Amino acid sequence: MNKKFLGLTLAAVLLLVPAFTGCSSGSKTASEDSLADGVLSVAVDDTYLPMEFRDDQNELVGFDIDFANALADQLGVKVEFKTVSWDGIFNGLTAKQYDAVISSTSITPERLASFSMTDPYISNGIVIVSRKDAAPVTTFKGLEGKTLGAQIQTTADIAAGKLKEQEGVNVEIKEYDGMLDAFAALQGKQIDNVITDVGVAKYYVAQNPDLFVVSSDVLTNEPIGITSRLDDTATTKKFNEAIKALQKNGKLTEISMKWFNEDMTKDINTKLSVIE
Known part of the structure; x- marks a missing residue:
């Protein structure tokens, strides 16, 4: 799909x-x-x-x-x-x-x-990051049979789960508490790819140009x-x-x-x- x-x-x-919603006694109103x-x-x-x-x-x-x-x-x-x-x-x-x-x-x-x-x-938008010593993944379908790291409950994590279902891709999504852990796992070859915000991805690539590459187009637009x-x-x-x-x-x-x-x-x- x-x-x-x-x-x-x-x-x-x-x-x-709506500009206003019901609120309990003592809570702020829109005018406060x-x-x-x-x-x-x-x-x-x-x-x-x-x-x-x-x-x-x-x-x-x-x-x-x-x-x-x-x-x-x-x-x-x-x-x-x-x-x-x-x-x-x-x-x-x-x-x-x-x-x-x-x-x-x-x-x-x-x-x-x-x-x-x-x-x-x-x-902002989300992108896929690959290791430089592996074949770059350019689309979500390219994650077939691979492992993908994401920070838990971020829009990248949610999108990965939805795309896995919608496109029928056999990818294992591993959730991390933070992107530091996800990129450490990518560097240590515990996972194959990472999905994250484009600014975050570019920063990690700039810090480690011999290790990582932003390999996909920007998949969403979510400023x-x-x-x-x-x-x-x-x-x-x-x-x-x-x-x-x-x-x-x-x-x-x-x-x-x-x-x-x-x-x-x-x-x-x-x-x-x-x-x-």
């Missing part, structure tokens, strides 16, 4: 998402502001190089870290980071343990139905945005205004060049092509 893609513009999808206390509490999964990770001094670094700091400066608030494993990051947001998730979160129709998401601040609770639309509006300012003043370009040596923050394709 052919791939089943969801091709929707962000504007069209957003029109389907998470930033009123002068603090932006942000959740990140600190194992996702180069977006958010720990350096040799155990300092939190990465594209999203620089972006969140620039965003807070633009908004005139202080940022506080909370490191959370990816498989629990959205539950923590719903439970109001932090104000937002800024952790390479792809904008998808499913997430738009459950959360308030900003306009995209960086382009990245900030995630807030569904009823926290006031904060999302402020985030969008700040994102536009950071794009206009060149700060986002500066951060992208630092981490990717290319600008992935301009002319972002907002037509979603997501496998979910």
Whole structure:
């Protein structure tokens, strides 16, 4: 069966998402502001190089870290980071343990139905990575009889499972808690390939050009945005205004060049092509 893609513009999808939902007594309404206390509490999964990770001094670094700091400066608030494993990051947001998730979160129709998401601040899609000492896999069908590593519950992991079913490919999908483990397994020949975000893939290839290669075309289009609770639309509006300012003043370009040596923050394709 052919791939089943969801091709929707962000504007069209957003029109389907209600601005208000029922909420229990004492919860925030859309008119309230998470930033009123002068603090932006942000959740990140600190194992996702180069977006958010720990350096040799155990300092939190990465594209999203620089972006969140620039965003807070633009908004005139202080940022506080909370490191959370990816498989629990959205539950923590719903439970109001932090104000937002800024952790390479792809904008998808499913997430738009459950959360308030900003306009995209960086382009993104998923790709297949191969080892250089093996035959490159250029399509998902090329994974027949192979093992494929993915970070658990990411859009790449979900897409791999769906494509395996839709295209009838006999591929063993191995799920990892983080991409560090997945790429270590690829390097150690414990798996044959990895599927992940294009920015992540390019970073690992740049760090290990003799080991890895991005071998497929970009399989989806799922740009990245900030995630807030569904009823926290006031904060999302402020985030969008700040994102536009950071794009206009060149700060986002500066951060992208630092981490990717290319600008992935301009002319972002907002037509979603997501496998979910």
